[in-house]
Amino acid sequence: MTATLSVAAILAESARRYPQRVAVVDGDQRVTYAQLWREALTYAAALRDLGVRPGDRVALQCPNVVDFPRAYYGILALGAVVVPVHLLLTAPEVAYTLRDSDARLLVCHPAVAAAGAAAAELAGVTVVAPADLAHAAPLRSYASREPQDPAVVLYTSGTTGQPKGAVLTHLNLVLNATVNVFDANDARPTDVVLGCLPLFHTFGQTVGMNGTFRLGATLVMLARFTGDAALDLMLAEGVDVFHGVPTMYLALLDAAAHRAELPRLRLCISGGASLPVAVLERFNAAFATSIFEGYGLSETSPTATTNQPHFGTRAGTVGHPIWGVEVEVARAEVDDRVELLPPGELGEIVIRGHNVFAGYLGRPEDTALAVVDGWFRSGDLGTKDADGFVTIVDRKKDIVIRGGFNVYPREVEEVLARHPGVAQVAVIGVPDPVHGEEICAVVVPADGAALVAEDLVAWSREHLGRHKYPRQVRVVAALPLGPSHKVLKRELRRTVVAMTPSIGVTDT
Incomplete structure (x- = not known):
C-alpha cells in the first residue's frame, strides 16, 4: 500500500480538531474551521462537476479574501494542482501562465475579472468565479495523494527569461x-x-x-x-x-x-x-x-x-x-x-x-x-x-563589478540605510565606460528630510571603502515594488539610466 499525504489535510485536520474556532477574518466575515472546510469541499465538488480530475492543474487568481483559501483547498481536496496567479500581471502574462501550466480552468475573483477573462480567452481556458462554485453538494472527504505528487505550481518572476513553474509537492508544503x-x-x-x-x-x-x-x-x-x-x-x-x-x-x-x-x-x-x-x-x-x-x-x-x-x-x-x-x-x-x-x-x-x-x-x-x-x-x-x-x-546577478572589484549592493545598502535622511535605498550597477560598471544608489528621503545627493556621496565616502561608495545618487519619491512588495531592481536598472542623475562623481 502506498502512503498518502495531502496539503488538504492541513485544513481538514484543523476543522476536525477545532471546528468552532475562527479560521479567517475577512472584513465582517468570521469563518470557522468547520465552515471553511465544508466550503472547500463544496468548491471541490463543483470543480469535479466542471470536468476537473485529480492531477489536473487549476489556476487561481484571487486577492487576500476568504475566497482564496476556499478555492485553494477546494482544488487540493479534489486532488488537482493549484497554479496561483499574480494579481498585477497583464492579460497576456496571465495567458502565458495558463498555457505554460496547461491549466484546465481559471478560478478568477471578480476584483481581477477583466485581466482574468481576457487571459482565459487568449489561452482558450474556461474561467469561473468563486461564487460559481458555491452551490454543489460537498465532497465526502478529500482525494488521497502520494507525498511526491504535485500540489502547487508557483511561477518565478522570470528575471532571467520567461517565468518558470516551480513544482511543489504535498510533502514539500x-x-x-x-x-x-x-x-x-x-x-x-x-x-x-x-x-x-x-x-x-x-x-x-x-x-x-x-x-x-x-x-x-x-x-x-x-x-x-x-x-x-x-x-x-x-x-x-x-x-x-x-x-x-x-x-x-x-x-x-x-x-x-x-x-x-x-x-x-x-x-x-x-x-x-x-x-x-x-x-x-x-x-x-x-x-x-x-x-x-x-x-x-x-x-x-x-x-x-x-x-x-x-x-x-x-x-x-x-x-x-x-x-x-x-x-x-x-x-x-x-x-x-x-x-x-x-x-x-x-x-x-x-x-x-x-x-x-x-x-x-x-x-x-x-x-x-x-x-x-x-x-x-x-x-x-x-x-x-x-x-x-x-x-x-x-x-x-546583482553583484556590481567596478574596475575589477566585486561590490555587493546589500553591504552598501546596509550603510546608507543608517543615514538619518534615508528612508529606503536600493543599490544597483549602471554601465560605465571607464570602470565597466558604476555604483548607483537610488534613495527615498525620510519624511521631512531635505536630502542633498552631494552630501550623501560625501557621507558614503567616509563610511565605505573607496571602491564601494556610490558615485551616482538618484533621489526618488518611491522605489518600484512587485506584487509581493519586494523592490524590483530589474525595473530600476531599466529606468535609472534614463533618469537625470542627482549627482554623478567621476573620480576613481
Missing part, C-alpha cells in the same frame, strides 16, 4: 508549514496572524496561510496593504503575529510615527528580501518586539533558514537551517558540481532537504542546472559562520 510553526518559530494556536502578504506568493501562502491553519490559529485578511490600514486592522482584531517583507516593516514604522497606540506584536517574521539591520533595530524599539529574519525561495517551499529561538538570533543573518534541511555554501564559479566551502568563506548558498521542489514544470534542462549533486543552487551568495548562522550577501 505539508512539512514546510509544519516545521515553520512547530519547530522554527514560537507560534501558538492562540495566535492572531495578519494575512497581508499576497497569498499567491510562496511566503504568504506557506508561512502565512498554511502555517496558521496547520496550527489552528486565526488569519486576519488584508487585501490591500498600507501601513495605516495594517495598524488599524491589527488594533481592531487583536493581531499579535506579523509576517512581512522589509518594505512592509518600513511602512509600519512610518505609520507608527503618528500614532499614540500600537499593536502588541508577539512574533514578527521577515523574509522575501534582506532586512537592513537599521530597520530591524528601529522596528524592535518602536514596537517593543523582536523580528526573526528568515530566508527561502519559491523552489524551497519557501523556508530554508530562519533565526530561531532555539539557536538564538543574530541581527544581519537569516539564522539557521530549519529542521530536516541542510544549507551550505559552495564554490560559486563551479557550475557542474557542488564543492562545499569551509565556514566563513563566501560562496553560493545551496540547499537540500524535504523543502526542495520537484523541478520546473516541463523544463528538465533548467531543473538539471538548478539541482546539482542533490543540492538546489539558490543563485544567492552568502556565508555560514562557525556557529551555523547563515548570512546572505547578495544575488549572484
Whole structure:
C-alpha cells in the first residue's frame, strides 16, 4: 500500500480538531474551521462537476479574501494542482501562465475579472468565479495523494527569461508549514496572524496561510496593504503575529510615527528580501518586539533558514537551517558540481532537504542546472559562520563589478540605510565606460528630510571603502515594488539610466 499525504489535510485536520474556532477574518466575515472546510469541499465538488480530475492543474487568481483559501483547498481536496496567479500581471502574462501550466480552468475573483477573462480567452481556458462554485453538494472527504505528487505550481518572476513553474509537492508544503510553526518559530494556536502578504506568493501562502491553519490559529485578511490600514486592522482584531517583507516593516514604522497606540506584536517574521539591520533595530524599539529574519525561495517551499529561538538570533543573518534541511555554501564559479566551502568563506548558498521542489514544470534542462549533486543552487551568495548562522550577501546577478572589484549592493545598502535622511535605498550597477560598471544608489528621503545627493556621496565616502561608495545618487519619491512588495531592481536598472542623475562623481 502506498502512503498518502495531502496539503488538504492541513485544513481538514484543523476543522476536525477545532471546528468552532475562527479560521479567517475577512472584513465582517468570521469563518470557522468547520465552515471553511465544508466550503472547500463544496468548491471541490463543483470543480469535479466542471470536468476537473485529480492531477489536473487549476489556476487561481484571487486577492487576500476568504475566497482564496476556499478555492485553494477546494482544488487540493479534489486532488488537482493549484497554479496561483499574480494579481498585477497583464492579460497576456496571465495567458502565458495558463498555457505554460496547461491549466484546465481559471478560478478568477471578480476584483481581477477583466485581466482574468481576457487571459482565459487568449489561452482558450474556461474561467469561473468563486461564487460559481458555491452551490454543489460537498465532497465526502478529500482525494488521497502520494507525498511526491504535485500540489502547487508557483511561477518565478522570470528575471532571467520567461517565468518558470516551480513544482511543489504535498510533502514539500505539508512539512514546510509544519516545521515553520512547530519547530522554527514560537507560534501558538492562540495566535492572531495578519494575512497581508499576497497569498499567491510562496511566503504568504506557506508561512502565512498554511502555517496558521496547520496550527489552528486565526488569519486576519488584508487585501490591500498600507501601513495605516495594517495598524488599524491589527488594533481592531487583536493581531499579535506579523509576517512581512522589509518594505512592509518600513511602512509600519512610518505609520507608527503618528500614532499614540500600537499593536502588541508577539512574533514578527521577515523574509522575501534582506532586512537592513537599521530597520530591524528601529522596528524592535518602536514596537517593543523582536523580528526573526528568515530566508527561502519559491523552489524551497519557501523556508530554508530562519533565526530561531532555539539557536538564538543574530541581527544581519537569516539564522539557521530549519529542521530536516541542510544549507551550505559552495564554490560559486563551479557550475557542474557542488564543492562545499569551509565556514566563513563566501560562496553560493545551496540547499537540500524535504523543502526542495520537484523541478520546473516541463523544463528538465533548467531543473538539471538548478539541482546539482542533490543540492538546489539558490543563485544567492552568502556565508555560514562557525556557529551555523547563515548570512546572505547578495544575488549572484546583482553583484556590481567596478574596475575589477566585486561590490555587493546589500553591504552598501546596509550603510546608507543608517543615514538619518534615508528612508529606503536600493543599490544597483549602471554601465560605465571607464570602470565597466558604476555604483548607483537610488534613495527615498525620510519624511521631512531635505536630502542633498552631494552630501550623501560625501557621507558614503567616509563610511565605505573607496571602491564601494556610490558615485551616482538618484533621489526618488518611491522605489518600484512587485506584487509581493519586494523592490524590483530589474525595473530600476531599466529606468535609472534614463533618469537625470542627482549627482554623478567621476573620480576613481
